Amino acid sequence: MAAIEFQNVSKCFSRSGGRKLLRVFLKERLQQRHKEVFCALSDVSFCVEQGESMAIIGANGAGKSTLLSLVAGLARPNQGRVEVNGKVAALLELGTGFHPDLTGSENVFLNASILGLSRKRARDCFDSIVDFSGIGDFIHQPIRTYSSGMVMRLAFAVAIHVEPDILIIDEVLAVGDAAFQEKCFDRICELKRAGKTLLFVSHVPEMVKHLCDHSLWLEHGRVKAAGPPGEVLEAYAGHAPRA
Amino acid sequence: MTVRGIRMWNGDYGFVLSNLVQKDFKVRYRNMSLGVLWSVLNPLVTMGALAFVFTEIFPSYAHPHMAVFLLCGLVPFNFFAMAWNTGTGSLMENYSIMKRVTVPRELFPIATVLGNCVHLLIQIGILFAFTLGSGLGVNRHWLWLPYVWFMEILFVCGLAMATSAINVYIRDTRYVVESVNTVMFYFVPIFYSHDNIPPQFREIVHYNPVAALILALRNILWTGIEPGWPLIWKLTACSLLMFVAGFLIFRRLKAGFFDHM
Secondary structure, eight states: OOSEEEEEEEEEEETTTTOOOHHHHHHHHHHTOOOOEEEEEEEEEEEEOTTOEEEEEOOTTSSHHHHHHHHTTSSOOSEEEEEEESOEEEESSTTTTOOTTSBHHHHHHHHHHHHTOOHHHHHHHHHHHHHHHTOGGGGGSBGGGSOHHHHHHHHHHHHTTSOOSEEEEESTTSOSOHHHHHHHHHHHHHHHHTTOEEEEEOOOHHHHHHHOSEEEEEETTEEEEEEOHHHHHHHHHHHSSOO | OEEEEEOOOOSOHHHHHHHHHHHHHHHHHHTOSSTTHHHHHHHHHHHHHHHHIIIIISGGGOOTTHHHHHHHHHHHHHHHHHHHHHHHHHHHHTHHHHHHOOOOTTHHHHHHHHHHHHHHHHHHHHHHHHHHHTTOOOOGGGGGHHHHHHHHHHHHHHHHHHHHHHHHHOTTHHHHHHHHHHHHHHHSSSSSOGGGSOHHHHHHHHTSHHHHHHHHHIIIIIIOSOOOHHHHHHHHHHHHHHHHHHHHHHHHHGGGHHHHO
16 A cells, blocks of 8 residues: 555646635626636656655745645645545644744644644653754743744754654755754654655755655656656756756 | 545644643733733723713613623623634634644634633623622522533634634635624623513524523523523524534535635
8 A cells, every 4th residue: 555646636726826805706706707727736646655755856836835735635636636544744834833922832732732742742752852952941931032943943843753654844954053954864764764654845965865765856737757866866957957 | 536545633632722722812911911901801891881871871771780780791792702703713813734734624713712711711700700799699590600601602613613714715704703793782682681672573682692691691690580491492502503504614615725725
């Protein structure tokens, strides 16, 4: 059973982004005009087996984030079939739900509960989270007093304590200083060795080569190339205007 | 299109709810020098103004124990208006979470309504203080109080689920809710009593759970009689109906939330 399988998946959004006021809503209803749509993904197929890891590369706006949100179960495809087996943790954005006026520890519990940790597990992990983040005594201060690097470190520390079968990472490793990045990288390698399935977006070729079994290159919502990371990266580097 | 697989969010509902409620409460009061005192001051100021108008300017509307009479109307109405209004905006307020995590969406309007219950408790405390202070004693009908309050909370949860979901699709919903609240102030018996309502409208007023709760509270705390079965029955039926309707509307609309945010 594949961990993640996409068959001819397409995902479209309406150009207005869906946000509308009553005026626009009524106008559309009355005029029956066809809505303008924009396809973020068209006809994408791939498969990731359990314990494998895949990198997604591509320029901005190629559909990488849309693909991740489909895997995470946030969005539903307009066409095609999405199959995901296992508990998914999506690090699409660090610090989801963080509130600047709450202290570090209050935010840790809030964030942990939203990410799906139980009360008991959050309590058990708390020390380890604080330790991993390296925040120290600042944990009892409101996080608006933190530097942005500190907020990201705390957020990553919480996220890494979710125990998923499938881990989705969206370029979040670009946080903190070199030492912290190395710590994150080690932790991800550890998860991979433990047999977790990884899916991530990265622009760091060394990381892609080191971590991934496969890679998928998206361009304008379509699969441009797929295969071993070395080959795909080479093709991508050759294609990009400035590699 | 098909979506298959096992990847439900399997976190702890109670843990998320308690964290969201605590966040609402802490964030609201941490930056205020008077803190929770605002929850006390707000109904007292309104009550004072109404008491002045309806004893000095329109003395025919005056009732004995005017403070208790007014608070029986103001406390449920304030809670209803605040909880419904903030509940309606709750999904858009937490939009960054909804875009990234599959945490069950129903939790946001419900947590916001429950967050308002913290203020409600404080205001119920004031209501009790005035009731006892006016020499209106405790009677056995007070046992109804938890039940009738629970029904109002259920009603607001249902309403907030419906309007918060609609608000994601049509952003004016919040303003519609605000206007309805303004109008509602006059259509529930806050500064007038059940007897002031013309007989042909009394039945209709009973079907509004907010009005039903106010009338029940007046019966229990102010008059000292039982709320009455017809009133209880209508309050229960309408609240349960709204809760189920709100839940169904929410369930139908939530599939499109991501695309509309």
